[in-house]
Amino acid sequence: MENLVPEVLQGSIRAMAKLITLVENEDSRSLEFLGAIYPHTGKAHVLGITGSPGTGKSTLTDKITAVLRQRNQTVGIIAVDPSSPFTGGALLGDRIRMQRAFGDPDVFIRSMATRGNLGGLARSTTDVIKIMDAFGKDWIIVETVGVGQDEVDIVKAADTTVVVLAPGLGDTIQSMKAGVMEIADLYVINKADRSGADALVTEVRIRVEQDAQIKARPWQTPVLKTVAVEDQGTESLVEAVDHHRKFLEESGKLKKVRWEKTRQETLSLLKEEISRNVLEKILGNGRFDDLIDDIIANRKDPYTSVKEIVETLFSDE
Ligand SMILES: Nc1nc2c(ncn2[C@@H]2O[C@H](COP(=O)(O)OP(=O)(O)OP(=O)(O)O)[C@@H](O)[C@H]2O)c(=O)[nH]1
Ligand SMILES: [Mg+2]
Structure with missing residues (x-):
């Protein structure tokens, strides 16, 4: 296989x-390539956009991209869709909605659906961010559905995270999982043309203030209103993201965030590599199936057996 790295770095x-x-x-060849592009990463600003289904994340992404393109910034978009691995229906919808961005060679869109577990998706999303970064994209926008604990891992790859809420979708602050307050650098109440938007803004603002009182935070989480379909409020949203980016850089927090991210990424690579190698060794000789027979026949129990396997593994070496 040809070495893709020089071409990626040259912007192919x-x-x-x-x-x-x-x-x-x-x-397996991707690891070698990822290793080679790694020194060329770290320049892009990664923007995470998350929120309940249908809140307007794709529409917002499209409008944000338009603002960035007006500034001559290049954009990579990753639409992560953990909820519908097989249909591709939502992805197609995303493609149509992001149509405008599509004709522009400086906007690259990639949809990703889960194959196995969400952990795997978080890993491959991180890798795709690295590739777009090394390619030279100024901005990388990651859209993920949902703000449950599972998606938090995907969002952790972002420098700035926007949580999108909309009135009339059962989106109340009570419905938000605890983790959401931790990851939101900015709240957007989209569909502000609908009734209930102002009430939702107030609700979220109160919650943000309460949260700020509990934990003294140097960053005041803004709560913005948008009507994405009419391109209202998107310019201010991008300005707020700029503001957050500046805050990260000037406060030295960007360095801390990236250190923590690098630690997480390296740790998950390590876990993956360990489990692959170790399982290969354990499952390779067929004795594991004999053990299952023993467990079923009550000759052994799984708890003691697993402990024994691991002990043997280490005493071998
Ligand atoms: N009234 C109104 N509708 C909007 C607004 N923004 C988006 N929509 C509509 O809401 C629907 C969902 O928008 P999307 O941008 O696909 O939302 P999403 O959050 O990406 O949806 P999923 O990716 O499926 O979770 C579409 O029909 C949009 O046209 C808005 O500001 N006001
Ligand atoms: Mg979408």
Whole structure:
């Protein structure tokens, strides 16, 4: 296989797309390529956009992209869709909604659906961010559905996280999981053309203030209103993101955030590598199936057996 790395670094869209496919297919060759592009990463600003289904995340992403393009900034978009792995229906919808961005060679859109577990998706999303970053994208926008604990891992890859809420979707602050307050750098109440938007803004603002009183935070989480379909409030939203980016840089927090991110990424790579190697060793010789027979026949129990396996593993070495 050709070495895709020089081409990606020179800005070949074809090579970038190929490398992303390798990552998605968990092709073993991708690790070597990812290692080689790694020193060229760290320049892009990663913007996470998350929120309940249908709140307007894709529409917002499209409008934000338009604002960034007016500034001549290049954009990579990753639409993560953990909820519908097989249909592709939502992805198609995203594609149509982001149509405008599509004709522009400086906007690269990639949809990603889960194959296995969400942990795997968080890993491959991180890898795709790295590829787009090394390619030279100024901004990388990651859209994820939901703000449950599972998605938090995906969002952790972002420098700035926008949580999108909308009136009339059962989106109340009570419905928000505890983790959401932790990850939101900015709240957007979209569909402000609908009734209930102002009430939702007030509700979220009160909650943000309460939260700020409990934990003294240097960053005041803004709560903004948008009507994405009419492109209202998107300019201010991008300005608020700029503001957050500046805050991260000037307060030295960006360094801390990236250190923590690098730690998490390296740790999850390590876990993956350990479990792959160790399981290969344990499952390779067929004795594991004999053990299951023993467990079923009550000759052994799984708790003691697992402990024994691990002990043997380490005493071997
Ligand atoms: N009234 C109104 N409708 C909007 C607004 N923004 C988006 N919509 C509509 O809401 C629907 C969902 O918008 P999307 O941008 O697809 O929302 P999403 O959050 O990306 O949806 P999923 O990816 O499926 O979770 C679409 O029909 C949009 O046209 C808005 O500000 N006002
Ligand atoms: Mg969407």
